Amino acid sequence: MEAxxxxxxxxxxxxxxxxxxxELAKAGIILPSRGLDPVSFAREAPCPLIELRRCSVRTARRLAAVRR
Structure with missing residues (x-):
């Protein structure tokens, strides 16, 4: 069941x-290093986290604008 x-x-x-x-592509935003966090697969009952990693200041501001 756990598997x-x-x-x-x-x-x-x-x-x-x-x-x-x-959705980010529709807004013209690209986060090149997004993906699944491999460390979160190492838990006893893996349920992966989504890793967004780094982005430029411009991208961060565009993400904030989308939120508004």
Missing amino acids: RHSALCAEEAEDAVKELRA
Whole structure:
């Protein structure tokens, strides 16, 4: 059961990254280093975190503007 839960979490995380990538692209924002955090897979019951990593000041401001 735990393996099934972990697989569903990983699938959901991949879908979320794809969705985020698509929505940010529509806004003209690219985060080149986004993806799944490999360390979060090492937990006893893996449920990955989405890593957004670094972005430029310009990109950070554009993300903030989208939020407004």
